[in-house]
Amino acid sequence: MKIRILGCGPSNGLPSLSRGYGLCDPKEPKNNRTRSSALIQTNDHRHILIDTGPEVRLQLIGAGNPKIDAVLYTHHHYDHMGGADDLRSFTADRQQPLPIYLSAIDKNNFLKSWGYLLNQGQMQLNVIEPFRPFFIGNTEILPVRQYHGTQISMGFRFQNFAYSTDVKTMDLEGFEALKGIDAWVLGVVSSRANFKHVHLSEALQWIDRVQAKRTWLTHMGQRLDYQTLCQELPAHIRPAYDGLEIEVA
Ligand SMILES: [Zn+2]
Numbered sequence: 014m015k016i017r018i019l020g021c022g023p024s025n026g027l028p029s030l031s032r033g034y035g036l037c038d039p040k041e042p043k044n045n046r047t048r049s050s051a052l053i054q055t056n057d058h059r060h061i062l063i064d065t066g067p068e069v070r071l072q073l074i075g076a077g078n079p080k081i082d083a084v085l086y087t088h089h090h091y092d093h094m095g096g097a098d099d100l101r102s103f104t105a106d107r108q109q110p111l112p113i114y115l116s117a118i119d120k121n122n123f124l125k126s127w128g129y130l131l132n133q134g135q136m137q138l139n140v141i142e143p144f145r146p147f148f149i150g151n152t153e154i155l156p157v158r159q160y161h162g163t164q165i166s167m168g169f170r171f172q173n174f175a176y177s178t179d180v181k182t183m184d185l186e187g188f189e190a191l192k193g194i195d196a197w198v199l200g201v202v203s204s205r206a207n208f209k210h211v212h213l214s215e216a217l218q219w220i221d222r223v224q225a226k227r228t229w230l231t232h233m234g235q236r237l238d239y240q241t242l243c244q245e246l247p248a249h250i251r252p253a254y255d256g257l258e259i260e261v262a
């Protein structure tokens with residue numbers, strides 16, 4: 014399985030319109046971060062897109078413009094769903110509707126803004142529930158419940174890999190569901206406490222707890238400079254960057 018980090022930026026991207034690069038070095042290209050999103054290439058050669066932020070078109074062109082077979086949503090915030098209209102590009106020549114997987118709440122929010130996309134039956138919204146696995150082709154996917162401020166967001170485990178962003182806390186079941194993963198992409202927005210996101214020192218405890226062999230940080234904001242993180246973090250934890258590819262056996 015191959016994972017491409019399409020974007021690893023915070024909700025307002027980096028540089029942001031209000032704060033620029035903040036504490037990040039503007040001369041380091043890996044500090045240019047579009048909104049967080051990932052592309053999974055499964056062992057049976059399907060492309061699964063996680064989230065469609067506002068930069069999804071450019072992110073997918075950068076990834077070689079692959080055909081998308083399914084879309085998973087972590088939650089309905091603009092930085093994760095705001096580019097949904099671009100999914101039209103993947104519905105035109107399909108025999109079957111494009112399958113989209115999201116929670117019941119996110120389905121309602123999707124329909125409010127993008128209900129028109131379903132008019133011609135080219136997409137199919139599938140409601141998923143925490144800890145109820147489902148399959149896309151031969152790949153089993155386990156949704157993991159996450160608490161994100163006052164909302165619930167969804168993490169996803171695919172075999173030995175998990176993608177967990179926009180998460181402040183998880184319950185015991187969530188941590189148990191992630192045990193034994195080889196590779197983890199974890200959203201950490203700041204080194205400071207945050208109401209909606211786990212911060213850096215909490216994240217290090219989580220990585221210990223889950224015993225993930227390798228972890229990449231995503232959703233990183235203006236306090237998390239790429240090179241500083243590379244120097245300060247242990248070798249099995251790395252900051253992601255836009256375009257990073259991770260292989261998982
Ligand atoms: Zn976000």
Ligand SMILES: [Zn+2]
Nearest residue numbers: 088090161179
């Ligand atoms: Zn969010």
